[in-house]
Amino acid sequence: MTETHSTAARGDSGPEAARLVASRVLDVPDFPKPGVLFKDLMPLFADGKAFREVVDGIVAYHGRDGFDVVVGIEARGFVVAAAVAYAAGVGVVPVRKAGKLPRPAHSVSYALEYGEATLEVHEDAFTAGHRVLVVDDVLATGGTAEATLDLVERAGGTVTGFTVLLELGFLGARERLAPRPVHALLTV
Numbered sequence: 001m002t003e004t005h006s007t008a009a010r011g012d013s014g015p016e017a018a019r020l021v022a023s024r025v026l027d028v029p030d031f032p033k034p035g036v037l038f039k040d041l042m043p044l045f046a047d048g049k050a051f052r053e054v055v056d057g058i059v060a061y062h063g064r065d066g067f068d069v070v071v072g073i074e075a076r077g078f079v080v081a082a083a084v085a086y087a088a089g090v091g092v093v094p095v096r097k098a099g100k101l102p103r104p105a106h107s108v109s110y111a112l113e114y115g116e117a118t119l120e121v122h123e124d125a126f127t128a129g130h131r132v133l134v135v136d137d138v139l140a141t142g143g144t145a146e147a148t149l150d151l152v153e154r155a156g157g158t159v160t161g162f163t164v165l166l167e168l169g170f171l172g173a174r175e176r177l178a179p180r181p182v183h184a185l186l187t188v
Contacts, residue, residue, distance in 0.1 A: 011185045106122075133163065134162045145162065
């Protein structure tokens with residue numbers, strides 16, 4: 001397994017959590033296109049003990065009573081969101097790409113490096129005052145995260161936290177999302 005970490009792995013939950021995530025990340029060169037180094041977290045998801053530690057760490061960080069529902073961002077964010085929601089005993093809500101939800105939905109479009117994308121959430125996904133924890137696998141430039149956080153708020157949710165397993169810190173998304181706090185288990 002190609003490891004992403006060094007002995008100085010860093011993250012918002014401390015070096016032990018950062019090393020755990022880093023030890024389960026595979027670097028895949030030239031995916032999805034030449035010149036891109038893809039960070040594959042599937043080995044983390046496949047390792048039950050490590051995945052449980054990560055999920056328990058996310059719940060502990062935010063507090064079991066710190067949120068009413070977990071939002072997962074399509075698609076790998078669904079894996080994390082479902083596990084965190086189950087561990088905390090709360091519900092889970094998907095934020096999907098346009099056209100994937102069967103009922104009326106709020107939507108938000110945002111710019112990508114190569115065009116535009118649209119995300120949606122059901123109109124009835126949140127009730128007024130719902131405290132929402134948003135989770136995803138990787139935070140890169142922050143466009144998808146920013147759109148999701150805005151969408152949750154427009155749909156009536158109150159974002160109480162945003163957590164990712166891996167943050168590509170050199171892309172500056174944390175600054176883009178400010179003043180909203182970002183919690184990353186591993187920052188590279």
